Amino acid sequence: MSKRFFDPLVEKDAEILRELAENDSNVLSDAEDSSEGEEDAVENQLESSDTEQEISSEDDEEVEEPVVNTILGKDKITRWKLQMPVQNVRTRSHNIVSHSPGVKGAARNARSVLACWSAFFDDDMLNLIISNSNKYISSKKDSYSRERDCKITNLSEIKAFIGLLYMAGFHRNSRLNTADLWAIDNSGIELFRIIMSRNRFHFIMQNVRLDDKETRNERKICGKLAPIRDLFKIFVEKCQQNYSVGEYVKVDEMLPPFRGKSLFRQYIPSKPSKYGIKILALIDSKMFYTANLEIYVGCNLKDLTNLTIVLYLW
Structure with missing residues (x-):
């Protein structure tokens, strides 16, 4: 009796188990189909992205990106960098500054305006002017009736003459007539009359020479600066x-x-x-x-x- 009572229940449970197994198999098949579809979609997406990258790379090749930190030259082709490129090389020996810039030599001891001026125009340069000027004055003595009118010059007089030229430039009177500078009606500059006479100033102005006139023609073969070349060379050396x-x-x-x-x-x-x-x-x-x-x-x-x-x- 008990066997007959449990048989229908066992058969019903077996049917339920079979239905559950069938449902699980259907769900697995649907999941497999969906996974295959997703894989196909991913592959299609990857293929499309590859093609897009190829197209974008082709577009990038066609469109040039602007170069950073450069400027375009006048020829519209050359590009100049705004910053010096980094060089992984040692500095050449002739480009190494081994000295400190600034005043050097005897000029370091100059404390006044005259001392600074003398550092560039020393007595050797002035003596060169004096010797050449006196040599030229001596060659013109015969054209003067009085000896005092063609008196030779010296170092102190040449310095005074150069000082008057500086003074005329300081007062902005370089183009003014010398008669106005040496005027005695209080319209001129008293310092000019105290230092030297107007006639003596004109005489030195006419006869001052920076080179030897007798050898000038020979030196002109080497250049047009023959009248001042020697003095100019000394001045550059002083600088x-x-x-x-x-x-x-x-x-x-x-x-x-x-x-x-x-x-x-x-x-x-x-x-x-x-x-x-x-x-x-x-x-x-x-x-x-x-x-x-x-x-x-x-x-x-x-x-x-x-x-x-x-x-x-x-």
């Missing part, structure tokens, strides 16, 4: 002896105004003073000190020899 430039130097040009007679006078309309003597100079960019200079006398290779040496050495 180099009294100051040591730093690591920042440049070659620049200047045009001191000059409207006198000269074969190498230049006309540059863009300059404040359109007429003058063109000078190429090596200048300290920080202290604005002129360490070397050369006067431009035209396209003559003999006259530009010293300038070429300057540019090569510096």
Whole structure:
């Protein structure tokens, strides 16, 4: 009896188990189908992304990105970097600054205006002017009736003469008539009358010479600066002896105004003073000190020899 009572229950439980097994198999098959579909979708997405990357890479090749930290040159092709590239090399020995910039030599002891001026125009330079001037004055003695009218000069008188020239420039009277400077009606400058007479000033102005006139023609073969070459060379040497430039130097040009007679006078309309003597100079960019200079006398290779040496050495 008990066996008959439990048989239907066992059969019903078996049917329920079979139905559950069938449902689980259906769910697994659906999950497998969905996973296969997702894998196909992922593969399609990857393929599409690869093609998009290829297209984007092609677009990037066609469109050039702007270069950072550069500027375009005037030719619209060359690009200049705003910063110096890093160089993993040792600094060359000739580019190493082993000295400190500043005043050096005897100029370090200069404490007055006259001492500073004498560091560039010492007595040796002035004696060179005196000897050449006296030699020229002696050759003209026969044209004067009185000996006192052609008296030779000396060191103190040359210094006084140069001082009067500085004084005329200081008062902005360089273009004023000397009769007005030596006027005795209180309209002139008393210092001029005290130092020397107006006639003596004119005599020195007419007869001062910076070189030996007898050998000038021989020296003119080497260049047009023969009348001042010796004195100019000494002055440049003084500029180099009294100051040591730093690591920042440049070659620049200047045009001191000059409207006198000269074969190498230049006309540059863009300059404040359109007429003058063109000078190429090596200048300290920080202290604005002129360490070397050369006067431009035209396209003559003999006259530009010293300038070429300057540019090569510096």
